[in-house]
Amino acid sequence: MLKGIAASAGVSVAKVYKLETPKVVIEKKTIEDADAEVAKFEAALEKTKTDIEGVKERAAKRLSEEELAVFDAHLMMAGDPDLHDQVVAAIKNENVNAEYAVDNYANMAIALFETLGEYFKERIADVKDVTFRLKCNLTGVMIPDLTSINEDSVIVAHDLTPSDTAQLNEFVKGFATEIGGKTSHSAIMANSLEIPAVVGCAGVLEACNTGDIIALDALDGVIVVNPDEATIEAYKAKAVKFAEDKEALKVLKDAKSITSDGHEVELAGNIGGFKDVEGVLKNGGEGVGLFRTEFLYMDSKDWPSEEEQFQAYKQVLEGMGGKKVVVRTLDIGGDKHLDYYDFPEEMNPFLGYRAIRLCLDQKDVFRTQLRALCRASVYGKLCIMFPMIATVQEFCDAKAIFEEEKAKLIAEGIAVADDIQVGMMVEIPAAAVLADQFSKYADFFSIGTNDLIQYSMAADRMSQKVSYLYQPWNPSILRLIKMTIDGAHKNGKWAGMCGAMAGEPKAVPILLGLGLDEFSMSATQILNARKQVTSITYEAAQELAAKCLEQDTADQVLDLVSEYMA
Ligand code: PEP
Ligand code: MG
16 A cells, blocks of 8 residues: 555546656767758657647547647747757757757756746646657657557556646546646646546555556545455445545535525635636636736746736636636745846745735836736626735725726726726735724735735745644634634625635635635635535534634644534
């Protein structure tokens, strides 16, 4: 039995298909004929492009346009003049062999993306994928063809590249990889294909061979290789139960999020762009509670123009078909960087020049985004919120800039919706404590627990060493959440939550009882949250929340919820 990370829910029992990544050995060689080497490289590059197009064509049977976009990114990368020119220059100037030059180029590009942080992980995977293909083509190494799988199988691999995952056909009943985390590309793809996946499972490759039987439990992150009959039966039963529960949840897709004694809340989804809209709707999302617009900026080579942003916001608003969309203005800084902007050196970037602080300083950047949002507002139901608000003054300054841009657009004869709500994230304890005053100015709050917890506990959310302090269930955090909700209600405003806590099954009843009006989470958590909301009474949730607020420790709160949920 091996342990890994459950990355895409489900259970499967099937035969192992062991994906052995071919070894490509790159040696540095001095070449005699640079022109011939360039020709060899260019032919391999062309073949790489044709191969990617072929994979895309085969994958198109199963994937949506958005999911296929990974191949467009690969084709763009393979067609990047920078790749071609740098490799050709290395061959000509240094007389090195093409595969060595490609390998060098790949290492440089990967090193660069690594310095740009967490959000560029996908790019790194793309560079590896494309340059691996290219190196295989240069050295005559065959890449295994996953589309040839024709019996029920669980793929076991060191890792799956984006093109591997895109080739998975209906016979693939799940996969297990040695590396990767919940947010790695393969995990995201597994979720969208709805196949079980366990990732980060060290030793799995060595533990099995093609043809072995494997029980893949991607609910608990467990793998059993060649289980006995009784174990097989137990996992098969677990798979059936999972499928039944999933079906039962689907019934709730269009249901109201209402408790059995009639208290209604809203369950929404968090998105990073238009590609996530379909997932929110498919999972019964009643709106978007957080559109993280920083991706638009991070995926761009320069500050995105007003027009580019307008198109992006319009697409999301239209895609949501009139359902509420809360767009968060640029939340950059901390660990999120831009290729085209030099952030000041700071001792504590998480406490430094970021988010609304940067926007209030770089007003042109802020104004461009607000104009784009105002223009898009007529295509749906738009709410705007500012991140990292610490003082009432900051909120009023930001809102005043919004009003100015809105007025300018109207004077220019451009239509702007007249019902745009303007709210703020509550993710700094100072804002939570003063929520009853903030709510005189803000139309709504959205609690960002990811940051609220790190700032309240003074514990960096990225640090492993102090992760024990990252305690959503600490009564101090619950009290800050209560202050925020009560503060909003005092002036007739609504309070939502878009931090990861909102979708945690153990948090849902407490938050409901504290009076939270809107919960925004990953799309795949929505139906489960709806099941929870519809299965309890508001009265019971209120009782539970009141008890939780009176505990001393996070563990005591967790015990209370577990008892309640049992
Ligand atoms: C939060 O802080 O809870 C939040 C939703 O924002 P982010 O995770 O993007 O900082
Ligand atoms: Mg935040």
